[in-house]
Amino acid sequence: MTVASNSIILSPMASQVNGSNVVFEEGIANFSTSLYSKLDRTGNEFISPYSITSALLLLMLGTGKTTKNQMKSVIFEYEEPDDIDHGYKRLNDELLTRTAKGVSISIANRLFARKGLNLLNTFSTKATTYYGSDVELLDFVTEAEQSRLTINDWISKNTNNIIKDMIPKGVVDANILVVLVNAIYFKGTWKKEFNKNDTLQRNFFVKNEQKLVNMMYGEFDAKSGEDLSLDCKILQLPYQGNQISMVFVLPNSGDGLSELESKLTIDNVDSLVKGLKTQKTLIRIPKFTMTS
Template sequence: MADAAVSDALQTVSEANGLFTSDIYRVLAEEEGNLFFSPWSIQVILSLTFLGAGGNTAKEMASGLRLPEDKNTTEQGFSETLSQLKDVNDVTLRVANKVFVKKNFEIYEAFKQSAGKFMAGVEEMDFVQGGAAEIINSWVEKVTNGKIKDIIPSDALSELTRLVLVNAVYFKGNWIKQFTKSATRPELFYPESQPAKNVDTMFIKDRFSYALISELDCQALLLPYQGRRISMLILLPRELNGLPNAEKKLTDVSLQQIMSRMYRPEVIVHLPKFKMEYKKELKETLMKLGMTSLFGDAANFSEIAKEGLKVDQVLHKAFIEVNEEGTEAAAATAVILGATSLQHTPPQPIIFRANHPFLFYIVDQKTKVVLFAGRVSDPSL
C-alpha cells in the first residue's frame, strides 16, 4: 500500500512540475531573447518554503506551484523524486538543497524534518558578518562545478535575514549519438526580426524519436544522453518566425503527450552549438503566478518559526553549453526569507533544420521532471 501512495505522490509532483514549467516559461518568455532556467530548481526550493507556510500564503503557493494543498503529498513526492534523481547513471546529475539559518534563530523541528526529506542540510550562519554570502556562493559553485558563481550578491543579506534556502542543479551528459565534429560548419540562423547570421551548426543523420506536433505547428525531436534516462527535447516551429505562436499554445499539449506520439524515422539534424548564462530575480515572475502574500508583511510562515517571516528575494541563475559531445548545464535558486496514429515511416529522411528560434527542455524520463528549459533566439549571443 505504502508504495502506491508514494508513487501517487511522485506522479503528483511530476505533473505539477510540467504545469509549473509551462506557467513560469510563459511569464519569463515575455522578455525577448535567449532564455534558460531550471523549473525543477525553482520549484524544489519554493516547495520547501511552502511546507513552512500557513494560511493564505500556503494557499497561494500551492496554487502557484501547481501542488495540492496537502503538504504530506508534496513532501513525499519531492522526497521520492529527489532520491530517484540521485541514482542517475552514465551522466552527471547533482541536485543539492541547503537551508542556511541565522545563528541562534529557532526554527521548528517539523520544518527541519521537512528539510531533511528534501535532502537539505541545515547550517547556522551569521548573516551580518563572517562573509555569509561568500560561504553560500562557494557551496553553490562547488555543486555546479564552478558554473554558477555569486548567486547571492554581497548586499542581499542584512541583520533582518533569518533564513536563506538554496537549491543547485548541475548536469553534464554526452549524447548517445554524438555529432561529428568535422561536419560542424557555419550555417545561417534567422533570429526573429534581425538579419540572418552565420553560426556554428552541428550535423548528424540517424534514427531519432521524432513527431510533428500539429497543435504547436512544431517538429519535435528527442536527443537522448548516455544511459537514455535524460534527454533533450527540442520543439522547432515549422515557420521561421513561428516561435511566439508555439509559445502561446504550449499549454495545449504536455511534454509527456509530445513524447508519447514519437516514432523513430531517419532524421537529418542541423543544430547550432550554443552557450547561455541567465540570471533573474524571480519576485515579479512569481507574483504574476499569484504568489504575492509571501513577499509582504501579510506573509505567513508560521510553520517555520515563531517570529514573523517574509520572502525578500528569490534569485535564480542558470548556465548551459551544448556542443558535439553533449551538454553541460547548471542552475541555482536561492529563496531569501525575511497519441495520434503513426504514419508509415517515409523512406526519405526527415529534415530537422534548427536555423531559427526554438524551444528546448532537458527531461528525466524516469520521474518525468523538467530539469531545465529554455529558448534559443540567437545562438551567436
C-alpha cells in the same frame, strides 16, 4: 531536420512517471509550463522550473495555513497530492538514479539561517528528511560578508565550480533571517555524438532575421516527428544510458516561435513526445552557450 529559431525549448525528459506519484509529478509539470508562460521572452531564456519548485516547497515547510494554502494553489493548480513532501523526495530520489556513464546529476538544497533564529525542530527534521537540507547557522549581523562567501562557496561546490558568485556584495546583511538555496548540476554526453568535423556555418533565424552560425550536423536514426496543429517539428535526443533526453521543438515558420510558445501546454508537449517515431533524421543544431 534543421533546428533553427531565436530560442530553443529544452526539456530533460524522464521516463514514464511512477503511478503512485503521478499527481505530484503532473503538478510540477503544469507549474513548469505556467512559469515558462510568464517569462518575458525577448531573447534566449534558460530556466530550471524544478530548481525553483525545490526552493518553494522547502520554503513552504515553514509557512502557516493561509500562506501555505496560497503557495499550494499556485504550485498545484489543478490537484493537490496527498503528501507533497513525500512526493518531492520520491521524485528527487528517482531522478538521481538516472546517472550513467557519461551522465552526471546532482541536486542539493541548503538552508542558511541567522544565528539566534529559533527554528522549530519539526521544520528542521522535515527539511533534512524530505529535502536533504541541513540548516547552517551564520552570523549575518557581524560577519555578513563572510556569510555571503560561505553561501557562495557552497553553491560553487555543488555546481562543479560553474556558479561562483551567485550572491553579490551587499545582499547579505543584518536584515536577512534565512537564505534558502537549491543547486542542480547536470552534465551529459549524447548517446550519438556529433562529428566535430561536420560542423559548418549555415543560416539560423535570430529575431526573424537569418544569420550565419556554426551548426552541428548529423544524419542518423532518432526520435523525430511533425505536428500539423502546432505547425512544428520535434526532435528528441537521448543522453548516454537512455534515461534522460533533450527535446527540441521547432516552428516550421522562421517567425513562428512566439505563436508556438503561446500554444504549448504540458498536455500537448507530452503528446508531441509520445508521438515521435524512430526514423532516419537529418539534424542541424546551432552550437550554443547560455549563461544566466
